[in-house]
Amino acid sequence: xxxxxxxxxxxxxxxxxxxxxxxxxxxxxxxxxxxxxxxxxxxxxxxxxxxxxxxxxxxxxxxxxxxxxxxxxxxxxxxxxxxxxxxxxxx
Numbered sequence: 001x002x003x004x005x006x007x008x009x010x011x012x013x014x015x016x017x018x019x020x021x022x023x024x025x026x027x028x029x030x031x032x033x034x035x036x037x038x039x040x041x042x043x044x045x046x047x048x049x050x051x052x053x054x055x056x057x058x059x060x061x062x063x064x065x066x067x068x069x070x071x072x073x074x075x076x077x078x079x080x081x082x083x084x085x086x087x088x089x090x091x
Contacts, residue, residue, distance in 0.1 A: 001087055009080070016076050020069050027061040028054055 035050045 002090065005087055012076070016072060020072060023065045023069075024058055024061050027057050031057040 031054050032050065035053055039045060039049060
């Protein structure tokens with residue numbers, strides 16, 4: 001196994017992690033910003049007001065994007081297992 005193969009696998013794994021976390025993080029960012037804006041306009045400073053909607057939105061995004069996430073992980077794992085003989089033979 002050469003260093004280029006290790007770097008390529010590491011890069012692919014990091015890109016997959018970024019792709020999988022992006023939808024959930026973006027939903028949390030949008031909901032958090034919206035709730036913060038609402039709190040600053042109405043001057044309500046309750047912690048649960050920010051936590052509960054964000055939790056619900058993240059759960060909904062996991063339900064919505066879950067199948068796509070699972071497909072991405074399964075595809076990456078299948079490609080990784082299929083490439084094991086090539087990696088072990090020095091390629």
